[in-house]
Structures are given as structure tokens and as C-alpha cells.
Amino acid sequence: MTIATNDVLNALRVVHDPDLHRDLVSLGFIKNLAITGGRVAFDIELTTPACPVRDLMKEEARKAVAVLPGVSSVEIRMTSQVRPSVTMPSGGLIPTIKNVIPIASGKGGVGKSTVSANLALVLARSGARVGLMDADVYGPSIPTILGIHTAPEVDEQNRITPVDQDGLKVVSMGFFMKPEEAVVWRGPMLHKTVQQFLGGVFWGELDYLIIDLPPGTGDVQLSLCQSIPITGAVIVSTPQDVALNVAQKAITMFKKLNAPILGVIENMSFYVCSHCGTKDPIFGTGGARAIAERLEIPFLGAIPLSTPIRTASDDGRPIVLTDPSSPEAKAFIETAEKLAAQVSIRGMQSELTPQVKVTF
């Protein structure tokens, strides 16, 4: 008995991507379907390598096909192809970047850079091509967190080759200033630096460009949103009220600029005692989740306040690299996967909504 291609596809139509709410066949995820006797082989091409439910979908697909009459074995290969959520203007600054994700916070000191670095590393380790741009021109801390001591190459035309660190392409203002030097910059200079980091860096092809923004709602944030179409911003906040109030201001700014918000991350969400394991919500807990729910923004995750995260950042060896099975690293991994899922959802939506066309 021969197995028909259509029978296999119809069987796979019952398997849905839980984030995109559509079946694998109509999403175009099924590739290289080959039927040899009773042996069925195909690829499932996801929209991100950091898919949180990839094993679940694989198992559901296997089961759906295995029950077809005549099928003796099912071989599934999981692949991924990150979809672009934004169309970069042709001849623009960064035409080869598929998704641009600024990480923002209302106030400083909420651990935005640590979160940015760890999220970027999780995405890179999953197999995606990831760039990390440290746009915090006042207090660039990405080089310290990632332990980068080499300066990037700059050619005669002032074009920068990013530093390759643990599979990440990294550019930071910190590479270009002495540690004790302060940056006293006016708006136009900030704008120029952002332009330089976007257009004057050999990013190459990237699935995700993570941008660590300076805290606040000022020139850099504005400049960035005015220069390139961004996929969506991620807001990092600590759980106490003063931080959340300011986080809301950041959310409002992005909304005014018509830049979508991908979600909210609660950092220093709770403290786990290293002696007895008791959870202590030092700054209160759940506040960021409540705000996310109220503003109907996805809640991406809660990262604990913990000594290992702090020491890892100070030593330049982020925790997702040094201790990937620790609860802290798992919190980052889960958060990054949720973020990747949100980016995929945006990508799917932007395929359906028309882009603004200027025919002037």
C-alpha cells in the first residue's frame, strides 16, 4: 500500500503552533516531505530555533503521521528559518537584519544590560544569528558583562567590525572610551552614534539584533525609533512601584512612536536565600506581571535577584554560559524563548499587514 503525500499533509493539519494559532501545513512549516515505502520523512521548519514548544510539536506531528495506515516509521528533522518582522528600507542602514529588538527600561539600575546579554546569548546558543548593540552610551556595561577586553576593528572609513564573543556579534560604546571617562553628550551627538552603530557596523545577516538602550525616554530611544523600523521593544522593570511607574512611561513613549511592545520582563523578581532556599520578594513581586496584564502586553518572565547572576556579570561570564542548568539560567532561557515566540507572532502579523509604501 502506498502512502499519499496528501494523506500525510492532512494528518499534519491537526498539529497547531500554539503561539501562531495555525496548523503546521498552512504555516508552510513542512519541508522536504519524502515517502519511501512505509517510511515517512520530513522537516519542520520553525520560525525560531529558540522555540519553547519544539519538542511538543515534533511529538504531536510524529503521532499524527504514525497512525496513518501503511506507515512503518516517521523521521522528523527540526529546522528553523527566522522570518523578518520588519522590512528594512532598501538602501537603508541595515537591510540584512530580520528583527530589531530594543531592550528598554524607565529607570536605571534594573539590570537591563544583564538581561539583554543573557537573552542574546540564549538566542545565539539556540542557533540563531544574533547581534548585541550596547547603545547605553552613558554607562556601557556590556563589555564587562560579557568579559570582552579586545577592541573591535575600525577601518579607514570608520566602519566597525563587531567583536565576536560566544557566537554573539557585539558593538558597544564602551569599546571606544576609557573606563573612567564620562560621556557628556548632547542630542545630536547621540543621534550620530546611533546612526553609526546601525549603519557603520558590519553586522552581516542577523536573525535578531538586541539593542541595550540607556534608561529613560530620551534622545537615544527616539533616534532609534526614527531611524529604523523596530520589531518591538522589551521593557525590563523591577517589581516595586517607583520602578513600575517609570516603566509605564517607557511603554507610553514606544506607543506614541507606533513601535510595538513585545513584552515586559520582571527582574530581581524575588530573592532566593542561598542558605535555606526561602523565597523573599524584596521589592514586592508580580507588579510587572500585573502591569503587563492591565496594558495587555505579554509578560515574558521573572528573573530572580541572585548572587550568582551578579557575580557572573561582574566576572564577564554570564550565567547562561557558566551554569546553564541553574534555576537562574533557566529563567533567562524561558524568557528568551517567550520573546522569540513573540517575535515570530509579529513576523506572521507583518506578513499579513501591508507596509507603508512611499511612492513620492
Place this chain on the structure above:
Amino acid sequence: MMAEMQMPMPIEIGRANQYDIKVTWQDGHESIYLARELRLACPCAGCVDEMTGQVRVIAASVLQNVVPLKIDLIGRYAISIQWSDGHNTGIYTFEYLRKLDKHEAHSTKQ
């Protein structure tokens, strides 16, 4: 509860004729902006007082035959216009453009 902002989104921004600008919106509405009127409505800090909102650009000082030379998208929320008189600092948000459309204003009042 903060209401989800429903920003009007254009599909196409192009020419109505050799002087004027036409915007086609996602909801099918079409707006025509006369060149000089749009120049006089420039929202930049030089043309409008940032604190009081008072218009500072003097109409008589703007050429009768001013035309847009180039339009650029700004992020996902606005356009900037290079005018033939050299002015280019105005950022016209989609929201502002939609508000400027007089026909639209009439139809919503009914």
C-alpha cells in the same frame, strides 16, 4: 485602564498631482494635502511654539509656490518632508496627518 491607541496607518503615500500629496489609509480613506497648506501646518519647534502651541511660522513668508521635494518614512509613525524652500525639520505623525484632513473632520462631527 489605558485604552489601546488606534493609530491610523497609511498604506501608500504618494502624489495627488505635481504639487500635492495624497495619502491612502488602511481603512480605505484617501486624504489630499495641498502643498502650501501642509507646509504652513509644519509641526516643528521652529514653526510652532513648543510650550504654548502657538503657530510661529509667518504665512506671508512662505512662498506661494512651495512644493515637497522628497518624503521619507520615520520609523513606523511619521513622515518627514523636504520642502523646496529648504525647510525639513517637521515630523508629521500619521495621527497628525489624519487630523489635518478636513473632510475627515466633517464626517466625524456628524
